[in-house]
Amino acid sequence: MTEFALDFVVLFKFRILYLPTKQSLKPTNMKTFYLLCIIAFVLMGAGNVQAQEKGKVYFIRSTGFQGSATAFTAFIDKELVCKLNNKKYSIHEVEPGEHAFTVQFAGKSAKDKAEPITINVEAGKTYYIQMVFQTGALKNNLYCQEVTENSAKTVLEKCEQDTKCL
Secondary structure (H helix, E strand, O other), X not given: XXXXXXXXXXXXXHHHHHOOOOOOOOHHHHHHHHHHHHHHHHHHHHHHHHHHOOEEEEEEEOOOOOOOOXXXXXXXXXXXXXXXXXXXXXXXXXXXXXXXXXXXXXXXXXXXXXXXXEEEEOOOOEEEEEEEEEOOOOOOXXXXXXXXXXXXXXXXXXXXXXXXXX
């Protein structure tokens, strides 16, 4: 049962326990009671809506064989949020606003050399960030790249969600 539904049950029981019959109440008291119920429901509903007003961000790792021996470490605003192994993805609730997303090979703190991407997260929207691993002759490169929902869905079909990625 949802929190909102439980609040309704509590108010309904209040009505039954403390306001036994309609005959014992004056019509003005009943109107006041119902008005208070409506105000309470609006306030309870507003609290639930505020809790849901976040954006959803997917970190996706599907690097293939290259770099598959080690977990990649993902950061949001230089805060560690996940360590992902190959063919895994994680989902994170993010407050609306501008955020920097980075990935690196290891470490508990974000390195200054990590290439960030900045996304302006909007409430109720979903964003997909793919971890890209490039091999080079002298140096390997790891960075984040925002992808479309269609591109992400194709990759997500081959991946498994990691809910315990820390």
